Amino acid sequence: MSTTATIDPLVSHELLDAIASFPLHREVTHCGELFQASPLAIYAECPVCKKQVKIRSFSSNPDIEDVFDAVLGWMHQLGADEYIQQRRKEIEADAEG
Numbered sequence: 001m002s003t004t005a006t007i008d009p010l011v012s013h014e015l016l017d018a019i020a021s022f023p024l025h026r027e028v029t030h031c032g033e034l035f036q037a038s039p040l041a042i043y044a045e046c047p048v049c050k051k052q053v054k055i056r057s058f059s060s061n062p063d064i065e066d067v068f069d070a071v072l073g074w075m076h077q078l079g080a081d082e083y084i085q086q087r088r089k090e091i092e093a094d095a096e097g
């Protein structure tokens, strides 16, 4: 079997577990009100004051949200759709056993 050489960064089981268990919502408190926002969003609108609240921090060290952004960026490429659909079906079939 021959495959195209790819970059081989360190990918830990901890990272994979963190992605698999990444919460579907982010809990945000503003104006004394607790509300839910996208865990990937940079800003969320406070339901009380209607201001855009920054909910994601940026640092020089990448965090798990940056992993999602990178994957989403990859998925957005022309031609990626077919492979994404194919792999989703395989993953769903595996999950169903």
Ligand SMILES: [Zn+2]
Residues within 6 Å of the ligand: 030, 031, 046, 047, 048, 049, 050, 051
């Ligand atoms: Zn507010």
